[in-house]
Each structure stands twice: as C-alpha cells, then as structure tokens.
Amino acid sequence: MAPRSSKRSSSRSILPTVLTYIGLAIGLVFAGFPILWMFFSSLKSNTEIFALPPKLLPDVYTLVAYASIFDDPVKIRFFINSYIVAGVVTLLTLLVAIITAYGFSRYAFRFKNTLNIFIISTQTVPPITLLIPYFGMVVAFGIFDTYFALILTYLVFTLPYAILLMTGYLNTLPKELDEAVLVDGGTSWTALWRVIVPVSVPGIVATAVYTFLLSWNEFLFALTLTKSMDLRTVPIGIQLLMGQHAFEWNEMMAMSVLGSLPLLLLYLFAQRYFLAGMTSGSVKS
Template sequence: MASTGIQARMINEERQQRWRRFGIYAALTIVTIILVFPILWMISVSLKPTTETFSLPPRLLPEEFHWGGYAKVLSDPKFRTFLINSYIVGLAVTFLSLVIGTLAAFGFSRYRFFGDRVAKLFVITTQMVPTITLLIPYFGVIVFLGLYDTLWGLILTYLTFALPYSIVMMNGYLDTIPKDFDEAATIDGCSPLGVLVRVLLPVAVPGIISTAVYTFLLAWNEFLFALALTRSMEMRTVPVGISMMVGEFGLKWDEMMAFSVIGSLPVLVLFMLVQRFVVGGLSAGGVKG
C-alpha cells in the first residue's frame, strides 16, 4: 500500500515536471518569435517591391524576390561612405575604451589609493545620467574644440559614454582573478604593466571580448549624437543614413530595409561569433572576488 502511494507521488511529480518543462519551452518559443519576427519582416520587406509591402493580407515571403533595393544601396557611393564611417568610429571607440578602461580597471582592482571609492562611485554615477540631457553641452564642447562635423568628434563623444562601462566591466572581471597571480609574476621579475599584459589579460579574454562587443554596438547603433554632431554627407553614419532615406513625398521601403539589413549584418555576425565569450564575460564580471 505504501509502495503504491510512493509510486503515485513519483508519477505525479514527473507529470508536474513535464508540464513545467513544457511551459518553460512554450514561453521561450513565444519570446523567440516576438524577438525574431521584426528581423524576418525587415528581410522580407527588403526583398519586395514597394507596392507589395502593403498588400493585404500581408505575406512574409514575397511573390517574387526583388533585389533592386540591395542593388541600389550597394551601388550608391554615399551608402558605402556611411558604412565606412560607422566602422571607423566603432573600431576606434572600441580600441580606445578597451585600452584606457583596462588600465583604469587595473588600477582600481589592484591598488588602493586616497579617494579610490569616490572615483569608482563617480564612474558608476556617470552611467545614470540620461544621454539626451548631455546633447547641448556636448555640442558646445565639440564646436569649441573644432571637432564639429568630424569623425573625431563622434569618437570622442562615444568614448565618454563607453569608457565608464568599460572600467566597471573590466574592474569586476579583474577582481575575480586571484592576486596570487600578480605576486607570482612579480617574484619572477614582472613590472606592474608586465603583470597586466602577460598574466591578467590572457585570463581576462572573455571580459575583454564582452566589453568590446558592448562598446562597438554602442558606437554602431548611436543615432542622436551622430545626427547632431555631423552635417555633411561625408561624415554621416549608418543610423543617420537610414533616417535620411525617409523622403518628403514618399519612402522606398525596399531600399530602406535593404540598407537596414546590411547595417545590421556586422552586429549579428559579431555577436554570433563571440556569444560564448560575451555570456561568460558578463557572468564572471558580475561576481566580486
């Protein structure tokens, strides 16, 4: 009798686990569809003529694949200029924020000095200020420095946004690395910079990659400051270029979505290649040693 009751409870628990597992998978499937559908629709619209975009009922797959939007975008020099500018700004911001942020994080993580807690708090609080409130001050500073309508103006502006995150992220990751590594390397004759370069950075690769991905995405996707701090077509970036495709009397949806797809590809490919490192870096960086 007792064995029958135990067996019934086991069957009931197994049934509950199956339903719980089914609910989790169903929720994940719904969320995935919600997140992926805009991307699929963007690709679909880029392959349709404008007249078919608003057909009823709407169709995800076009009746006939239309490559005119991609041909127009790829053959237009100004769109290539937008892509090149975004690459230059994104890579420059990523490199500078990694170099400066890693050095600052190394100082915060391995040394104690007067006002270090205040400095850390200041770095963190800069992330809490809404960026739109800084538009006019940044505009004045960039104009005063003579960097208006230049890529250097965008790089400097984006660097001030990305650098605090880089410092916080790398500081959290370096804190998880035992200081015994530093002591062993110092005994072997390494300088502080040698400890950072030869010992800590190879171990901190996941944190470096996750920080690099974030800073590159920030610079690649930013729109407001790129619009306000540039004027000429030669200095525009991809987000601003997409917005400029909205005409006064019409909108060529196939060209706009084609350029959006082309502009999104670097981000998607980058994230797919380093996804494992990004997840590892973010989880490790959130744990204090």
C-alpha cells in the first residue's frame, strides 16, 4: 500500500506543474502569435497580405516594405523624433524622480502626506480629459508644434508614477547607508549620488523602461500637439500610412516591427542589469 500512496502523492504534485506549463504555453501563443503575424506580414507584398485563405508565412519573402521606409527621409524622421522625445523625457523624469523620491524617502517635512496623496490622485485622471486644456495652454504659450510641447506634456504623465516607484524602492534601502556617508564627512547630496543611486539601479532601470515605453508609444497628444511632418513620431507615422483609398499594410507592419525593436532591446538590457544592480555599491570598501 505504501508504494501506491507514494505514486498518488507524486502524481498529485506533478499535476499542478503540468497545468501551469500548459497555461503558460497558451498564454505564450496568445501573446506571441500577433507579433509573429506582424513580423511575417512585414515580409509580404501588400497584395499577398489580402490573399485568401490567409497564411502566416509568405510565399515570397520580400524586404520591399523595409526598403520603402529606409529610402524615405520623412519616415526616418519619425523615428528620430521618437528617439529625441522619449530619450529626453526619460532622462528628465529620472533626474527629477530620483531627487524627489530621495526627499520623500529620507526626510520628514510639512505637507508630505498631502503631496503624496496629490501625486497619487493625478494617476486617476484619464489623460484624454486633459487634451483640450493642454492644447489651449500649449497654443497660449506659443509652443505648439515643438519638441518642448511634447516633452513638457509627457513629463506631466511620467513623473507622478516615476516618483512613486522610486520612493517605494528607496524606502527598502536602509538609512544606514546615508548615515555612513555623513559619518565620513559627506553630505546628503554625496550620499544620494555616490551610494543610493548605484544601489538603486534596478529601480532606476524599471522606471526608465516604463517612462521610455510610455513616451515612445504615446499617440493622442503627439497627434494633437504637432502638425508638421518634421515633428511627427512613430505612432503617428504608422497612422499616416492609412490612406484614403488604400492601406499600406506591409509598410505599417514593417514600421511597427522597427518601432518595437527599441523597446525589445531596452527590455533585454534591463533584464541583464536587474540582478547586477541589486548589490553594486551597497558594500563599503
């Protein structure tokens, strides 16, 4: 009877694992199939995309969609604009969020809880409700159709969450790190940049990924606050491929693939440094 009971217990322990892998496989197919369809569609001609019955793999692989993008300076400009806006927004967000989060995490000051509640409350406002007020302010300040308008607007949306994320991460770090710097004659500013920031690499990277992702994919405000082709971003460029009488689906898929690559590379880079940042700078030599 003992062998039978051991077999039953082992089968019961294996069953949840099998079900978990089955669920993960279904989720992988559900999430990955649209990406595969987008990639292989970018390697088809526009005519083959509409072939019936639809096929995942193209009959003839072609890079005509990618060639059309790289040969067009206007489309290249879309990517340059996205890199400029998303890069500047990410850097400014990190700078402000790190300094602000350090103040919230390490100091007690008046109206601290009120400011925290205000920052959290900003995340409950749907961005679309702010579109008309922002448009009016941008026009009134004379910055319509400029990089500054996009960067300033995106900062309003990225900073609150970045501050909350960084504050939560800095709260997990012991205050003894700061005190050790002060004992050695350093200042709070030295403690922040020489000790806290190196230890906070995982939180900083996570914040940077979120900020870059939000800025890169934003569509509504990029469409509203710009009008010239010299300032359009990648999401707007994809939308502009939808003509009045025909859609360049293969070019849309190719631009979507190229637009997804920076995010993919950013995630790969972030994954590499997550564990390394957990311990770097935390040991005093």
